[in-house]
Amino acid sequence: MRRVLAWSVAVAIGIFAILGLWSAATDSGPVSAEDTAREVSQSLRCPTCAGESIADSSALLSDAMRRTVEQQVRQGRSAHEIQAWFAERYGDEVLLAPPHTGYGWLLWAAPVALVGAAVVVLLVRGGPANRRRWTGLLALAATTLVGVWLLVPRAGAPVPQGMQQEGAGPVDTLPILRDAVDHAPGNAGLRLAFAGALEEAGKDAEAVKAYAAATRLRPLDPDTRYRHAFALVRSGEPRAAREVLEESLRVRQDHAPSLLLLGALVHGEDPDRASALLQQFVQLAPEHPAADQVTAFLEGGLGQMPAEVLP
Amino acid sequence: MRRGKASVRTMAATAIGVLVLAGCQHGADDGPRVAPPLSGLDLQGNPQDIAELAGEVVVVNAWASWCGPCRDEMPVLEAAQDAHGDDGLHVLGINTRDRTDAAQDLVAETGVSFPSVVDTEGTLAVEWGISGMPQTFVVDRDGTIAAHRFGAVDQDWIDSVIVPLVHGTSVSEEEEP
Structure with a gap:
């Protein structure tokens, strides 16, 4: 022992x-x-x-x-x-x-x-x-x-x-990404990174243009199209966002984030269509963080759209 | 062998006791939350500060022009302030992550008169613990959050939660999102 x-x-x-x-x-x-x-x-x-x-x-x-x-x-x-x-x-x-x-x-x-x-x-x-x-x-x-x-x-x-005074504030990546995009204008990934940085900096209008460029480079990619639509909503262009999303769903009907965003956008004008889109979203993505709230929203128990639905 | 069984029983009892005590401690930490500060410029550029409304009942409503349910509830909030303003009810908005021009358009369209503090970066919303929109808090006359509503408010909620608070009947409602 x-x-x-x-x-x-x-x-x-x-x-x-x-x-x-x-x-x-x-x-x-x-x-x-x-x-x-x-x-x-x-x-x-x-x-x-x-x-x-x-x-x-x-x-x-x-x-x-x-x-x-x-x-x-x-x-x-x-x-x-x-x-x-x-x-x-x-x-x-x-x-x-x-x-x-x-x-x-x-x-x-x-x-x-x-x-x-x-x-x-x-x-x-x-x-x-x-x-x-x-x-x-x-x-x-x-x-x-x-x-x-x-x-x-x-x-x-x-x-x-x-x-505490040192290193405060994030590194400004915008100029670096802008240069990179200028040198490789056909690179959709760079365009997306640039658009994201613009959004982060609050430059919504510029971000929309960058996302539009990325969408032209990747017209069949629903994720790129979704991010483009998201930026359009943020910059106060919900109708343009709806057009982008409608086109996305024609390309791919089961893109859950697009269903969610489009459902939220058309809710005011066309509640029946919004319900159909949101129900489809819940069926396709029951594990999505917004699924429970969307279900509650559809059942009328919650008048609130989840935060991530709209920008 | 008997001693072993007794030790296992003692340990199980201790574990249950610890659980119960931890539960008691957790419960003791809960309680009404003091309303966070809320100040800044409103959509017209005028300074607003919830501290100046101390002693009144303040409905703090987080909204944005791109949020459909927010649009629907604005007239309800405006009507509540019209009906109970003389008794000490004030509505103070937080216009979160929005374009100022779009927010001003919505205010003009709905005709609401209550001010809204502009929260372009969303940090005021974080200060209040907001995770979705719309959300509404009711700050009682003692400066604590007496009620918290997830989603659009309606007249029933105004009648059951706001009116008793304004007229001195205590209420405590914390909804689950």
């Missing part, structure tokens, strides 16, 4: 040493406000997407949430404070990692508690051979869990005040 304990302690020390070295190697000192904002954005779930963080989501709500995160980081709030701020507004579901409060504690503590419970059961019920075999392994597992558990809260460190 003494030998097993000695081995367990040695293994524990070894794991902590490795974790410490790893931590030191990955710790590049004080981080910039931009890095912190990115890190916090990666920890927040886009409320209208399927399992995407707001850092990775292209939804407009995520864009607004990213801007809010950047503002709060510049104000000197810590990651934990910003996460708590969002959780208060959107519920704990907005946190991609469970919170260290309420039921969230259980998710963090449960693995450690389970290992502890298993040790107790083994000591009480296991035979001598079992004890020797499992105690070392359990010590290893417990140490790893505790090590990970201790390392995770590092994201909550406050932003160093002296670094």
Whole structure:
């Protein structure tokens, strides 16, 4: 038994040493406000997407949430404070990692508690051979869990005040993309990236032109056509958007996002057609984040269009 | 063997106890949310600030010109303010992610008189925890959010939620989206 304990302690020390070295190697000192904002954005779930963080989501709500995160980081709030701020507004579901409060504690503590419970059961019920075999392994597992558990809260460190002015604001990719499009005007992918950057910068009219160009290059691609239509709605041209979507559905009748957007657009003028389009959308994409809300909308229990339906 | 069974029972009881305690703690954290700040220029360029309406009942409505149900509910909100404005009801809009000219056209078309703070970037909407449109919050005279409506409001909702608040009957309604 003494030998097993000695081995367990040695293994524990070894794991902590490795974790410490790893931590030191990955710790590049004080981080910039931009890095912190990115890190916090990666920890927040886009409320209208399927399992995407707001850092990775292209939804407009995520864009607004990213801007809010950047503002709060510049104000000197810590990651934990910003996460708590969002959780208060959107519920704990907005946190991609469970919170260290309420039921969230259980998710963090449960693995450690389970290992502890298993040790107790083994000591009480296991035979001598079992004890020797499992105690070392359990010590290893417990140490790893505790090590990970201790390392995770590092994201909550406050932003160093002296670094908050540095690197604030996203890199301006527009000029780079504009040059790239000028050099390769037939590249639809570049056109789409350029259009997305224009949208991000609030240049809706220019974005529409860029999407129109991409649509001319990819006339049969429903995704490109959908993004073109989306930009048209944002720039106040819903009729033009409808024409683009009608054409898209002639090319491909089962493009769910187009059905959803067109259904939302024609709702005011032609409720019957809107219902048909939205029902088709729900049938085709029952797992879509908006499907439940659209169903409720169709059943008359919810007069609200989901945020991602319209720009 | 008997000792082992007793330990398992003890651990199970402990686990249940922890669950119950965690549930109690979670419940204790809930409660009425203090209304976030809301200030900025409205569609006519005039400054608006919800803080200046402290002590009144304020209906905060997030809308955009491209949102069909928003268009439908605007006359309902306007009528509510007309009917209960003298008793301390105010409607304050958040015009979110919209083109100002399109929003102004809708205001002119529907004839609503309540102001709307312009929220071009959508950050005010995030401040209020808005994930879809329309959404409406009711801020009571104590400055807390007394009700939250997902989707377009209708006259029934005005009568059952707003009117009692304006006339002093407490109400608490938090809908699920």
